[in-house]
Amino acid sequence: xxxxxxxxxxxxxxxxxxxxDAIGVKSIEDxxxxxxxxxxxxxxxxxxxxxxxxxxxxLVAGTLDKNSSLKCPPFLGGGVWPxxxxxxxxxxxxxxxxxxxxxxxxxxxxxxxLQAIFEYQSLICELVEMAVANASMYxxxxxxxxxxxxxxxxxxxxxxxxPNYISPDRLAVLKTYITPAGMKIEKFNQNKFTxxxxxxxxxxxxxxxxxxxxIENPSYLGFIEENVQAIGEIAHEKSALxxxxxxxxxxxxxxxxxxxxxDIVVGEGQPLGNHMNFGGPLLGIFACNHDNAIIRQxxxxxxxxxxxxxxxxxxxxxxxQTREQHIRxxxxxxxxxxxEALCSVAGAVYLSLLGPQGMRDLAETIxxxxxxxxxxxxxxxxxxxxxxxSYHFKEFTVQFEKPIEQINxxxxxxxxxxxxxxxxxxPELGECTLWCVTEMxxxxxxxxxxxxxxxxxxx
Amino acid sequence: MSTxxxxxxxxxxxxxxxxxxxxxxxxxxxxxxxxxxxTVEDVEQLVPLDLLRKSSPxxxxxxxxxxxxxxxxxxxxxxxxxxxxIYPLGSCTMKYNPIINEVLxxxxxxxxxxxxxxxxxxxxxxxxxxxFKQMYLNITGMDDATLQPAAGAHGEWTGNMLIRAYFxxxxxxxxxxxIIIPDSAHGTNPxxxxxxxxxxxxxxxxSDGCVNLDALKAAVNSHTAGLMLTNPNTLGIFDHQIAxxxxxxxxxxxxxxxxxxxxxxxxxxxxxxxxxxxIVHVNLHKTFSTPHGGGGPGSGPxxxxxxxxxxxxxxxxxxxxxxxxxxxxxTKSIGKVHGWMxxxxxxxxxxxxSLSLGGAGLKEASEIAVLxxxxxxxxxxxIKGLTLxxxxxxxxxxxxxxxxxxxxxxxxxxxxxxxxxxxxxGIHAPTIYFPHIVQEALMIEPTESxxxxxxxxxxxxxxxxxxxAYTKPEEVLKAPINTAVGxxxxxxxxxxxxxxxxxxxxxxxxxx
Numbered sequence: 001x002x003x004x005x006x007x008x009x010x011x012x013x014x015x016x017x018x019x020x021d022a023i024g025v026k027s028i029e030d031x032x033x034x035x036x037x038x039x040x041x042x043x044x045x046x047x048x049x050x051x052x053x054x055x056x057x058x059l060v061a062g063t064l065d066k067n068s069s070l071k072c073p074p075f076l077g078g079g080v081w082p083x084x085x086x087x088x089x090x091x092x093x094x095x096x097x098x099x100x101x102x103x104x105x106x107x108x109x110x111x112x113x114l115q116a117i118f119e120y121q122s123l124i125c126e127l128v129e130m131a132v133a134n135a136s137m138y139x140x141x142x143x144x145x146x147x148x149x150x151x152x153x154x155x156x157x158x159x160x161x162x163p164n165y166i167s168p169d170r171l172a173v174l175k176t177y178i179t180p181a182g183m184k185i186e187k188f189n190q191n192k193f194t195x196x197x198x199x200x201x202x203x204x205x206x207x208x209x210x211x212x213x214x215i216e217n218p219s220y221l222g223f224i225e226e227n228v229q230a231i232g233e234i235a236h237e238k239s240a241l242x243x244x245x246x247x248x249x250x251x252x253x254x255x256x257x258x259x260x261x262x263d264i265v266v267g268e269g270q271p272l273g274n275h276m277n278f279g280g281p282l283l284g285i286f287a288c289n290h291d292n293a294i295i296r297q298x299x300x301x302x303x304x305x306x307x308x309x310x311x312x313x314x315x316x317x318x319x320x321q322t323r324e325q326h327i328r329x330x331x332x333x334x335x336x337x338x339x340e341a342l343c344s345v346a347g348a349v350y351l352s353l354l355g356p357q358g359m360r361d362l363a364e365t366i367x368x369x370x371x372x373x374x375x376x377x378x379x380x381x382x383x384x385x386x387x388x389x390s391y392h393f394k395e396f397t398v399q400f401e402k403p404i405e406q407i408n409x410x411x412x413x414x415x416x417x418x419x420x421x422x423x424x425x426x427p428e429l430g431e432c433t434l435w436c437v438t439e440m441x442x443x444x445x446x447x448x449x450x451x452x453x454x455x456x457x458x459x
Numbered sequence: 460m461s462t463x464x465x466x467x468x469x470x471x472x473x474x475x476x477x478x479x480x481x482x483x484x485x486x487x488x489x490x491x492x493x494x495x496x497x498t499v500e501d502v503e504q505l506v507p508l509d510l511l512r513k514s515s516p517x518x519x520x521x522x523x524x525x526x527x528x529x530x531x532x533x534x535x536x537x538x539x540x541x542x543x544x545i546y547p548l549g550s551c552t553m554k555y556n557p558i559i560n561e562v563l564x565x566x567x568x569x570x571x572x573x574x575x576x577x578x579x580x581x582x583x584x585x586x587x588x589x590x591f592k593q594m595y596l597n598i599t600g601m602d603d604a605t606l607q608p609a610a611g612a613h614g615e616w617t618g619n620m621l622i623r624a625y626f627x628x629x630x631x632x633x634x635x636x637x638i639i640i641p642d643s644a645h646g647t648n649p650x651x652x653x654x655x656x657x658x659x660x661x662x663x664x665x666s667d668g669c670v671n672l673d674a675l676k677a678a679v680n681s682h683t684a685g686l687m688l689t690n691p692n693t694l695g696i697f698d699h700q701i702a703x704x705x706x707x708x709x710x711x712x713x714x715x716x717x718x719x720x721x722x723x724x725x726x727x728x729x730x731x732x733x734x735x736x737x738i739v740h741v742n743l744h745k746t747f748s749t750p751h752g753g754g755g756p757g758s759g760p761x762x763x764x765x766x767x768x769x770x771x772x773x774x775x776x777x778x779x780x781x782x783x784x785x786x787x788x789x790t791k792s793i794g795k796v797h798g799w800m801x802x803x804x805x806x807x808x809x810x811x812x813s814l815s816l817g818g819a820g821l822k823e824a825s826e827i828a829v830l831x832x833x834x835x836x837x838x839x840x841x842i843k844g845l846t847l848x849x850x851x852x853x854x855x856x857x858x859x860x861x862x863x864x865x866x867x868x869x870x871x872x873x874x875x876x877x878x879x880x881x882x883x884x885g886i887h888a889p890t891i892y893f894p895h896i897v898q899e900a901l902m903i904e905p906t907e908s909x910x911x912x913x914x915x916x917x918x919x920x921x922x923x924x925x926x927x928a929y930t931k932p933e934e935v936l937k938a939p940i941n942t943a944v945g946x947x948x949x950x951x952x953x954x955x956x957x958x959x960x961x962x963x964x965x966x967x968x969x970x971x
Contacts, residue, residue, distance in 0.1 A: 005816065005823070007555055007815070007816065007820075007824070007907070007908065008820075008823060008827050008907055008908075009908070009909070009910035009911070010830065010831060010907070010909075010910065011827055015911055016827075016830065018911070019830055019831075019834045019911065020830070022834055022837055022838070023830075023833045023834055023836075023837045024837070025833075025854075028826045028829065028830055030854070031826075031829050031830065031833055031854040031856075032697075032728055032829070032854075033854075034697050034699050034853065034854065035697050035699065035725075035728065035729055036699055036702065038702070039701065039729050039733055039734055040728065040729050041600075041727060041729050041730050041733060044727070044818050045594075045597055045727045045818030045819075045821055046818060047594045047598070047813050047814070047816075047817055047818040047821060048814060048817060049814045049815060049817025049818070049820065050814075050815060050816050050817035050819070051814050051815060053815070056563075056811055056814050056815050057559060057562065057563065059814065060563050060807075060810070060811055061566060061568075063583045063586055063587055064563075064566050064568035064569055064587075065568060066582045066583035067568045067569075067580060067581050067583040067584060068579070068580035068581075070580070073571060073573075074573040074575075074576055076573040076575045076576065078575060079798050080573060080574055080575075080798075082571070086485075086486050088485070088486075088523060088526055088530075090565070091527065092527070092530040092534070094561065095531065095534040096539045096541035096542040097534040097535060097537040097539045098533075098534050098537055098753055099539060099541070099556065099750045099752055099753075100541040100542065100553075100556045100750045100751070101537050101538055101539040101540070101751065101752075101753045102546070102548055102551050102553060102751045102753070102754070103751070103754040104753065105548075105890075106538075106882060106888050107944075108879070108882060108939045108945065108947065109467060109537075109538045109882045109887070109942045109943070110536075110537055110538065110753075111536045111537070111942075111943045111944055112532075112533035112534050112535065112537030112943075113533070113537050113753035113754070115474070115533055115536075116533050116753075117753070118474075118960075119474060119475050119476075121961055122474075122476065122961040122962035122963065123475075123518060125962070125963055126516040126517045126518055126962075126963070127516045127518070129516075131961065131963065131964065132961060135754065138609040138610065138613060138797060139609070139798045140798060141797065141798035142609070142613075142796075142797065142798075149654075167798075169795060172794045173794070173795045173796060173797065173798060176772075176793055176794045176795060176796055179656075180620075180623065180655050181656065182656075224506065224507060224510055226507050226509065226510065228510070229509075251512065252516075253502070253506055253511070253512055254506060254511070254512055255509075255511065255512050255513075256512065256516070268798075275570035275804075276570065276571060276572060276574070277572070277802075277803050277804040278569060278572045278573070278581065278584050278799070278800065279574030279797075279798065279800050279801075280574075280609065280756070280799055280800065280803050280804065281609065281755070281756035281802040281804060281805060282798065282799075290960075290964065295958075295960075301754065302960055303960070304952040304959055304960050305952065305959040305960075305965060306947050306948050306951045306952035307947070307951060308944050308946065308947055308948070309945065309946045309947065310945050310946065311945070313471075313944060315947050317947055317949055317952045319952040320953055321953075322953075324646075325612070325646040325647050325649075325651075326645075326647075326893075328646070328650075329646045329649040329650060329659075330649035330652065330653040331653075332650040332653075334650070334654070335612045335615065335616055335651040335654050336610070337610065337612045337646075337647050338610035338611060338742075338744065338751070338754060338756070338759075339754055339756075340752075340755045340756045341752050341753040341754030341755045342750075342752030342753055342754075342755065342756060343752075343755075343756060345530075345752075345753065348475070348530075349526060349530055351518055352475045352485060352519055352521055352529070353486040353523065354485070354486050354488070354518070355479075355483070355485065355518045355519060356515035356517070356518045357484055357520070358484050358485075358486050358488055359516065359518065361488035361490075362488045364491075364502045365488055365489060365490060365491050367502060367505050368491040368495050368496060368499045368505075369491055369495055371498070371499050371505055372491070372494075372495040372498050372499060391506060391507050391510070393506075408577070412577055412579070412580065417573070417576050417577065417580065420575045439488065439489055442492070443491075443492040443494060
């Protein structure tokens with residue numbers, strides 16, 4: 001017996017017939033008559049189902065249950081981090097009016113999402129101390145790629161200098177983005193004991209073809225870069241842009257890039273109220289100074305304030321659209337259309353909830369727990385944590401005298417996910433892992449993990 | 460015929476920065492345990508003195524209920540497909556976003572999973588990604604795919620990077636510099652090809668709205684790297700010459716790129732792979748029912764024929780003896796296009812949607828979407844002031860593009876005014892002024908989700924607007940008046956003197 005599918009209101013035979021009569025066709029097939037027979041797909045699609053809601057819920061939840069249950073969130077970071085998402089954030093982004101709306105091309109009926117994204121832009125500006133932020137990029141990596149392209153458009157130069165210990169994933173994406181533009185990437189050295197950028201090496205490598213210098217702070221390996229001011233000066237002396245990548249959570253405690261001369265700030269907004277979701281969707285932060293030359297070269301959507309014509313009431317619209325693909329086509333500043341709007345709304349709700357004190361408290365809790373972990377694990381014989389003698393925020397390197405896999409598999413067996421192996425990305429660091437500790441990891445979790453590591457090392 | 464009385468909520472909502480007062484907070488952060496604090500002692504000592512943030516960010520100080528109400532008020536000043544009446548936004552495929560998708564996508568077994576976890580701990584997610592990819596390959600008629608691109612345009616660019624890699628591998632990149640794109644294409648097509656380093660050659664549409672074969676033949680040569688095409692095209696017309704088009708491109712050594720923005724018309728009816736396309740992207744936030752979130756996140760998986768698979772981004776998911784693993788064996792890969800594996804949570808929703816409909820249901824969804832479009836087409840043909848350019852007798856597929864040029868000449872009412880009138884009646888506007896080859900365009904896509912009653916309400920609203928345009932045009936020109944705000948001064952928003960992109964700037968402008 002065939003019943004109308006709940007998602008297909010007009011699949012009821014009588015309704016279908018009524019509509020076909022109105023159109024003047026005998027069957028729906030008549031509406032496909034213009035597709036040549038040789039191109040028609042004659043088989044059945046190999047998609048299981050249809051399943052009822054009750055069935056699909058059981059089926060898919062069952063598949064998801066094949067993921068292991070961990071005793072606490074993974075000790076992993078590197079660009080996606082375990083953080084707590086306040087219930088209010090999820091409540092807001094579930095609202096059908098936000099969740100199921102399109103890009104606000106009709107501003108009069110879309111003031112809600114326009115204002116929410118304007119607030120996101122404004123909150124990011126406060127956090128990173130820049131004047132302008134766009135509505136979002138796909139993730140930190142693509143924001144970096146776009147920043148490099150923008151830089152080259154502005155100063156017509158082609159070389160971007162990046163730190164030796166850059167995230168390998170972001171480096172890979174950057175490379176893909178800039179290759180067609182004929183740009184190239186050169187790495188500058190970081191001290192192998194402290195991780196600090198080697199200013200002499202940087203000075204030697206920055207030249208007339210350098211479009212920008214990029215740093216990550218805190219770095220991919222967790223240490224805090226102390227030469228931030230000097231690096232910016234080196235860039236500006238050669239008329240190169242200074243691009244800084246950040247973890248926004250660190251900015252409750254660490255100076256904002258806008259205060260040390262950054263021209264463009266990129267970063268990953270996922271920890272601002274977005275779940276990890278196995279790495280996506282994420283929230284690419286992109287911010288710059290209020291410089292008309294840069295703003296008009298910015299990629300992506302930007303929401304601005306305007307007024308109603310009749311009453312001069314404050315209202316919001318997408319603005320500077322002449323930069324964008326739907327108007328400028330191949331001359332657009334980027335091809336981006338769909339972005340991560342709902343993730344930016346989550347970001348706005350998150351920053352509003354926490355406020356200045358919450359961001360400070362959170363950064364303090366996180367860095368306290370991270371330091372406790374470094375000491376707890378670092379005090380074990382056969383372990384060095386952190387591997388770099390420098391300041392750290394929430395991520396840090398841990399070097400073992402035993403193979404990483406031996407330690408991580410024991411942790412897994414006990415329900416913990418240990419740090420990320422760096423052996424493929426940075427073999428020179430030996431049996432080295434990247435750990436991340438946040439407000440999600442309790443002292444109990446940390447102690448337990450330290451104990452397991454100790455057991456493995458004593459075996 | 461009646462159209463309903465509608466008025467959107469208008470809370471006259473202040474900015475979040477204008478709410479609250481010092482000392483309030485909306486979230487209490489847990490303190491570290493006493494032993495942790497004892498170990499650490501002074502937190503400020505943990506940051507280099509020069510790097511310590513001395514002034515707090517100027518964020519709002521608001522309690523939880525204030526934040527909640529503020530954003531709920533804002534949501535009520537917005538229009539969604541699940542909360543409105545009908546959202547016939549052409550080319551955007553605003554179909555129902557099923558709730559069960561959201562329920563499953565909020566399962567902590569996906570939301571709280573880190574992309575670098577050991578693969579043995581994420582077998583469930585890998586299975587879903589693997590299985591979805593198999594369905595995707597079958598639906599599109601492709602041999603291999605990547606789920607990494609985070610949006611349609613991201614997929615287009617990824618696809619163009621594959622074209623680039625293919626010619627680079629054949630040492631032909633210096634020669635293959637041009638991508639051909641019809642004038643009816645989405646703006647993302649030329650923008651994406653340009654970002655991949657190609658020069659854009661635009662070809663005009665013929666009088667039937669399809670690719671002009673003579674123009675295409677004149678445009679191809681040894682510089683041709685490929686052609687980007689939607690089929691059905693943005694007029695909703697299936698280009699019946701597609702086999703010839705593919706042959707023309709392939710004969711000069713170029714590749715065929717399928718923009719899947721309009722795939723919702725043809726699920727299970729015909730496949731890009733069978734039309735001669737070598738590369739496709741599909742917008743999961745269109746055809747596969749994942750919500751658009753006010754502009755994103757989307758997802759734009761890219762598929763290709765076997766000979767291009769080695770260029771796809773890494774990593775890939777493989778299945779061996781019931782276990783799923785991540786591999787990076789594609790030796791000639793273009794690398795990575797996303798920090799991780801793409802918008803996984805979105806892909807999960809698309810997977811749930813596919814299972815909810817099954818193969819036969821997906822095909823029926825396309826059929827109903829086409830039925831709905833043609834029903835609208837038939838009914839709007841009778842409305843005064845509207846015309847249907849390009850072969851009005853031909854059936855459309857997922858969408859139909861009318862022109863309001865006649866109405867504009869007769870009454871001064873434009874497509875824009877019709878759109879705003881629909882908003883006043885509680886109906887989302889169609890896409891307007893696109894594609895550019897139709898003057899005063901109204902691009903209408905009902906999708907399979909809309910019940911006949913909603914479709915009739917839409918038709919009635921257009922009819923009522925037309926009647927008003929021919930009797931009291933000044934009334935039509937006033938719209939919108941039932942939305943949260945009325946007509947906006949868009950020029951002011953972009954003017955260098957008045958441009959205001961942040962709260963801080965608003966404060967500065969107020970002080971000037």
